[in-house]
Amino acid sequence: MKPVNSFGAFIKTLATNTARLNNLANPANSLTLVLGNESADLDSLVSSLTLAYVLSAKPDPPGHVVPIMNTNRSDMILRQDCDLLLRTTLNAEGGRMEDLTFLDDIDLNMLVQKYKDGLNVWLVDHNAPASRQMVLEPFVRGVVDHHLDEGKCPDAMKEIEVVGSCTSLVAAKVKELGNPIDSPLAKMLLSPILMDTVNISSKAQKATDKDTECVSWLVPLVEWEDPPATASTANDDEDDAPVFVDLSTALQVRSTEELYRTLDKLKGSVSHLSTRDLLRKDYKQWKVADKRGKEWVVGISSIAYRMKKWVKRDGLTAIETAISDWVSEQNLDVALVMTHGKVRPRKSAPKEYGRDLTVAFKEPPQALFIAGLVASSALNLEFMTVNNLHSDIDRSPIYLFDQKKTTASRKQVFPVVKSVIESL
Ligand SMILES: [Mn+2]
Structure with missing residues (x-):
């Protein structure tokens, strides 16, 4: 050579x-x-x-x-x-x-x-x-x-x-x-x-x-x-x-x-990515056993994008479908989608940093899991309304939350998820 x-x-x-x-x-x-x-x-x-x-x-x-x-x-x-x-x-x-x-x-x-x-x-x-x-x-x-x-x-x-x-x-x-x-x-x-x-x-x-x-x-x-x-x-x-x-x-x-x-x-920059690409860009997966020894496959996507912008871009139905497809593709028992970044709370108001959390299951409903998450003061979740579309708890396998504890990143969210599953 x-x-x-x-x-x-x-x-x-x-x-x-x-x-x-x-x-x-x-x-x-x-x-x-x-x-x-x-x-x-x-x-x-x-x-x-x-x-x-x-x-x-x-x-x-x-x-x-x-x-x-x-x-x-x-x-x-x-x-x-x-x-x-x-x-x-x-x-x-x-x-x-x-x-x-x-x-x-x-x-x-x-x-x-x-x-x-x-x-x-x-x-x-x-x-x-x-x-x-x-x-x-x-x-x-x-x-x-x-x-x-x-x-x-x-x-x-x-x-x-x-x-x-x-x-x-x-x-x-x-x-x-x-x-x-x-x-x-x-x-x-x-x-x-x-x-x-x-x-x-x-x-x-x-x-x-x-x-x-x-x-x-x-x-x-x-x-x-x-x-x-x-x-x-x-x-x-x-x-x-x-x-x-x-x-x-x-x-x-x-x-x-x-x-x-x-x-x-x-x-x-993520706004050019498809919904599936948004979900897989920064993604981690774990297995957690509940009290009965059943193993849950948990996937958490972290996305520097806010749900409000995302819904404006793709519509809630398309997002819900994409997340359900992701759950099937990765064979997840529960998927969490963490969206975070700055948006304006109102027109012409200054941008504020915030976090949203979206939760989807393979087999709804998982009311006890949701109750466990909502009870956690480490996350401080509130059910979210997006552009007047309310995630329908009885109908949809997908739950949308406003995560008021904005400092909790995946490092903090996963331990909460883990302890909720371990208590079931
Ligand atoms: Mn290096």
């Missing part, structure tokens, strides 16, 4: 990766996969792409090096910040989003069987394979991470340093290569570091000296641009304003501050 001599040259190698990994007939002698962690946030995605570049640019690359985006391709819609940054960077380097290899493009088990000892794995932004990727553990040769060492993969070369962003560690490796660094690469590396350190704010206490040094190195390498005159940013006054996304111009920004704000807004 010849080393690549620039990030742009590396990007041009990506297009054939998926086909190469799925070609059973002629496997190469060796293959190196670079994976970020399962959350597939900006830090993980940028780190894996960049570390794959670094390994490909070494004088003696470890076979063909392929960055794996550790999420399904269809899940990128849930990560607008990642989607836009990668798309913009790839386009600027003569590549396309389609050139990246996602988890559902390949079969890891098959690759393990096909390459056997010719397989090398590098983990970045985590130091132990995800539970459903344990098949890779014997092949892990290297780790670059900023989480505490879980003690797995003892034979791997490990570089673990608790910094704000794993990208800072990978960017230092890019610097060591000594290859020229163009503006799209510099901007891509800067982005996760800004997100992970809240724009290097001292108040957030996330940035270490290494992150700060890395930012100081990268900022002058970026060709900052004036946003196009026609560009309008999302209007904060509008409850339902869609976030402005014009692929060609959204990351034309003048400063780190603007870059951070644009990405942060995109990360938080």
Whole structure:
């Protein structure tokens, strides 16, 4: 393998990766996969792409090096910040989003069987394979991470340093290569570091000296641009304003501050998502046994969106149907949908932060469960009226509440749910 001599040259190698990994007939002698962690946030995605570049640019690359985006391709819609940054960077380097290899493009088990000892794995932004990727553990040769060492993969070369962003560690490796660094690469590396350190704010206490040094190195390498005159940013006054996304111009920004704000807004934007995507974006599931030993499957979705806006957008019936479908799809005994954010209580009144809680069951009615929740002072629930539509307790398997205790997030809500089920 010849080393690549620039990030742009590396990007041009990506297009054939998926086909190469799925070609059973002629496997190469060796293959190196670079994976970020399962959350597939900006830090993980940028780190894996960049570390794959670094390994490909070494004088003696470890076979063909392929960055794996550790999420399904269809899940990128849930990560607008990642989607836009990668798309913009790839386009600027003569590549396309389609050139990246996602988890559902390949079969890891098959690759393990096909390459056997010719397989090398590098983990970045985590130091132990995800539970459903344990098949890779014997092949892990290297780790670059900023989480505490879980003690797995003892034979791997490990570089673990608790910094704000794993990208800072990978960017230092890019610097060591000594290859020229163009503006799209510099901007891509800067982005996760800004997100992970809240724009290097001292108040957030996330940035270490290494992150700060890395930012100081990268900022002058970026060709900052004036946003196009026609560009309008999302209007904060509008409850339902869609976030402005014009692929060609959204990351034309003048400063780190603007870059951070644009990405942060995109990360938080959910109003473009379908009801099902809203339910699955930030979702956790548990099993809890009641007194009689019956196991309840409990699912809790947390959504930075308010029920009032959601009903205005889709209508209550469509939401109820979507939640019932979600209950069936996940085979839940009870689903809780936590919606939170700021809305105006009345026209022209200032926005107020609040929370709503929606509860749905596989088999209604579950009056004792509802009574238990309503009795909890940790939640302080009140039955809600949405746009004059009242959730009909006798008819509907879905209950809508105004959660008056607005500080109770899923960390607080789940223990309440658990103790209610355990008392039944
Ligand atoms: Mn990270």
